Amino acid sequence: GAVVSQHPSRVICKSGTSVKIECRSLDFQATTMFWYRQFPKQSLMLMATSNEGSKATYEQGVEKDKFLINHASLTLSTLTVTSAHPEDSSFYICSAMETGLNTEAFFGQGTRLTVV
Amino acid sequence: AQSVTQLGSHVSVSEGALVLLRCNYSSSVPPYLFWYVQYPNQGLQLLLKYTSAATLVKGINGFEAEFKKSETSFHLTKPSAHMSDAAEYFCAVSPWGGGGNKLTFGTGTQLKVEL
Numbered sequence: 574g575a576v577v578s579q580h581p582s583r584v585i586c587k588s589g590t591s592v593k594i595e596c597r598s599l600d601f602q603a604t605t606m607f608w609y610r611q612f613p614k615q616s617l618m619l620m621a622t623s624n625e626g627s628k629a630t631y632e633q634g635v636e637k638d639k640f641l642i643n644h645a646s647l648t649l650s651t652l653t654v655t656s657a658h659p660e661d662s663s664f665y666i667c668s669a670m671e672t673g674l675n676t677e678a679f680f681g682q683g684t685r686l687t688v689v
Numbered sequence: 690a691q692s693v694t695q696l697g698s699h700v701s702v703s704e705g706a707l708v709l710l711r712c713n714y715s716s717s718v719p720p721y722l723f724w725y726v727q728y729p730n731q732g733l734q735l736l737l738k739y740t741s742a743a744t745l746v747k748g749i750n751g752f753e754a755e756f757k758k759s760e761t762s763f764h765l766t767k768p769s770a771h772m773s774d775a776a777e778y779f780c781a782v783s784p785w786g787g788g789g790n791k792l793t794f795g796t797g798t799q800l801k802v803e804l
Contacts, residue, residue: 579732607791616779616794617733666732668792678792680725680732 575601577669579681586657586688594652594684596667602647603669607678608640611664623650647672657688691716691782695795703803708752708767710798712780715761721783722763723792724754726776733779739763750774775802 576599586592596606604625609617621642622630629642639661641653650669654661664685668678696711714720721740725733737748744756754765763780780795 577732582730616796617792619791619793622791664730668733677723677735677738680734682732683730685730 575671575679577679577681579667579684581684582682583685588658588688589656591653591655592657592686594665596650596681598648598669601671604672606644606650606667606669608652609666611666617666659688662686662688691784691793693780693782693793693795695780695798697798699799701801701803702770704772705769708770710765710778712763712795713761714763714782716782718784722756723781724765725779725781728776770802772802775800
C-alpha cells in the first residue's frame with residue numbers, strides 16, 4: 574500500500590510556543606489530506622480536511638487560528654499548533670487519499686504532542 | 690449523516706479462540722466501511738474494507754468481515770486469535786462516492802488476548 578510519513582513522531586514543547594507537524598505522501602500524490610486528533614483511550618476525531626492549493630475545511634468546534642493547516646504541494650500538508658497549551662497535548666494523526674481514487678485513505682504514524 | 694457504533698470497548702479472548710468485534714453503522718447513503726487496527730503510539734493500519742463488491746470481505750492477518758445490510762452491521766471476525774492481535778480496533782464509515790473519504794470512526798474496541 575501507499576506510504577504516509579508523519580514527522581515528528583514525538584514532540585515536547587513549552588506552553589506558548591508553536592509546533593509544526595508534517596504529513597507527507599511518499600509514493601503518491603494526495604490532493605486531499607485529513608488531520609485527526611485522538612485523546613487517550615478515545616477514538617479519532619476529524620479536525621480538518623486539507624486541500625492542496627486551497628484553504629482547509631475545519632470541523633465544527635476546531636479553532637482555525639489555533640490549528641493552522643497548509644497544503645502547499647500534492648505530497649505535503651502541515652499542521653501548526655500555535656500558542657500551544659497543555660490541553661493541546663494529544664495524539665495527532667494525518668491521512669492522505671490518492672488523487673483520483675476515492676476508496677481508501679492511508680494513515681501516518683501519528684505525532685504525540687506534549688505541552689509542558 | 691453517518692455514524693458507527695462499536696459494541697464493547699474491551700473484548701478479551703483466549704489465544705486460539707474466535708475473535709468477534711461488533712460494528713453497526715448508520716448511513717443515509719450506501720456506505721464504504723472499514724476496519725482499522727492501531728498498536729500503541731502508532732497510526733492506523735487498514736485491515737479490510739467494504740466497497741459494495743462482495744459482502745464477505747477478507748483482510749490481512751486472517752481477519753474478515755461481513756456486510757449485512759439488513760442488520761446494518763459489519764462485524765469483524767478471526768477464527769483463531771493470536772497474541773499479536775492484541776490492539777485497538779476501529780470501525781469506520783465513509784459515504785458512497787468517497788465524499789473525500791471523510792471517515793467517521795467508532796469509539797474503538799480494545800482486544801486483549803490471553804494465554
